[in-house]
Amino acid sequence: MGNRTTLRSVAEAAGVSTATVSYAFNRPDRLSGEMRSRILAVARELGYPGPDAAARSLRTGRANAIGVIFTTELTYAFSDPYVLALLGGLAETLAHSRTSLVLIPFAPVIAGLSDVEVRESLDAVHRAVIDGAVADGLTDDHPAVRALSDRSLPLVRSSDTAAGRCVLIDDRQAGREIGRHLADLGHREVAVVVSSPREPGCPIPPAEEAALHPYSRHRLAGIREALPAGSRVPVVSGGRNADAAGRIAATAILAAPDRPTAIAADSDVLAATAVEVATAQGLRVGHELSITGFDDVPLAASTGLTTIRQPIHEKGRLMARMLLDPDNTPDRVTLPIELVARSSTGPVPSHRLHGGT
Amino acid sequence: MGNRTTLRSVAEAAGVSTATVSYAFNRPDRLSGEMRSRILAVARELGYPGPDAAARSLRTGRANAIGVIFTTELTYAFSDPYVLALLGGLAETLAHSRTSLVLIPFAPVIAGLSDVEVRESLDAVHRAVIDGAVADGLTDDHPAVRALSDRSLPLVRSSDTAAGRCVLIDDRQAGREIGRHLADLGHREVAVVVSSPREPGCPIPPAEEAALHPYSRHRLAGIREALPAGSRVPVVSGGRNADAAGRIAATAILAAPDRPTAIAADSDVLAATAVEVATAQGLRVGHELSITGFDDVPLAASTGLTTIRQPIHEKGRLMARMLLDPDNTPDRVTLPIELVARSSTGPVPSHRLHGGT
DNA sequence: TGCATCATGTTAAACGATTAACATGAGGAG
């Protein structure tokens, strides 16, 4: 003893070839029932736990697992309702096909790291034994995404991509709907809060808008498009989407001398903290200040947020299916969105109405 | 081409041995800088994505990943605040050591399945390429747990276990604190809602109490111990801990002719739905009916639940550390708990006071 | 009887890497 029991030791003990033992575990029909049960008996006796997972993966080229990477750091991920809904959707599809979900940690921010450091921070991405992966919110040129596609793993993304599979929403259209909703209510000054690696609360100059996440960029474009010409639409960093950062961003926006009449946030979480901050400052949200969110997670309903609903759960289910069964699923799907108007938006107060129009 | 590029193809292209290429990727210090960069250049040129994950796992015996299994079905897991807190704790520790988190799906209920079916439903558990695993809320004799320990994988459990590592709370003591709290308020009729595979709302006869989850059993024992002799403490199934099931259980309890004065639930989620149901029925929770939860997840605070606080996040962190660094961590830890009294409990209404005492 | 078919095992070649143990030549020390 001391040595681990393997397929071979079982084969020797049973006086058969390793192939036979392998068949006993994997292809019952290739063996006589008698032989099979004899082998399983010997295996049990030796305490053989069944074929080794890593060896099997190597040999068959299948891991029965798919990976997930997202913008949020893994630690925060579990408190981000959007991510949770997505994971729930993924899990639902995966459970049916006995496939594990591998959450891969990595440093989302890689600005200013050396080549070696980047490679190191991507270690887990390289070592993950998976058959494919879902990348949410990361662009094609993100090192983690690149690492995965270099491994020539099937990949499904949630952002638009030249080549490869993706599940999208029309972010620009979403932006337009938000913009139109606000425009109809008379808003001409809308601060847009986007998630960004920059300090929360800090204004993002037009020159830097190109560096934003594509989805933020598209939503922003949509909002501007739908607002009347001459509207003021400053962009503010909401940090990395965490509560604390959102609070800072909201505070900064409200502290400005030319406070906007509306805030359009990139996520419901961000919007909800804005509501909180505004309320704490005595502002009546939906009256003195309008706020919109994005995603329509459960929090949005309980906060009374006007928001864009997207079928996140369905998105997850679909992404998983696209990985598991590429032949029977489309390469690219655009999911429907819908504006849900609630109490967090309302007409601009009369004293802030613009002269024109 | 057509064939995948491997360590070998890179070696051939570079005119060196495979060992050298391997060193180039794994042990920079064993090679001259010149040689190393030449190899990496060749690798890049061939589009070699680095050593194959499965092969590496097989050869080194390390997967850089740990598995997680819990009672909740994977799909529901992402809406269970307890699980989320635990996962958050795990992720926090893992992120620092570049270890992935593998969520393994399996059918939690295995009653009435044939041997083959059980083995099949455990497929993902067998195939997961991991270095160890966390099992939350499952007993030692659960097939999934057994499968993992048969694989002789390091295991950390959250329930008491004869041999092996675990992170616990003193469930019995927790039960006592709940019991004492309710007793002090005059309660003598306390329905206990436990998660169980049985139909939600159905009463669990004393004979079946032995089959409950150990933690439920211990809490129940604690509650009974702390209530005055002669108290009535019926046990009711809360199903599998989902919202809908909780609603049914609460409804059943409140519909009974001899409605209890208090409900002690096994989780905050269950308790919160009970609050909801009771409120909808016009009962003032904390007055006509007292309700206690368990865990003190965020939901508990916002619902005003009296509950037992346990450091779930810390539990997760600790479990991960115990797996990653077994030599510098204890085999068994008991975490502190604390009763948090909020508005969901209050004195028994006078018309329901018992004669004695 | 003769031949194709079938059920049941076996042989042996991968799968793609890691890593002791061993060469080899250069440089330093005495």
Added chain:
DNA sequence: CTCCTCATGTTAATCGTTTAACATGATGCA
């Protein structure tokens, strides 16, 4: 000049399976 050390590569064994292709004897069928 000799011996030792050190840096840098190489050789070759091994990790534990899976599976195509091949044997072999029994069975079915004309």
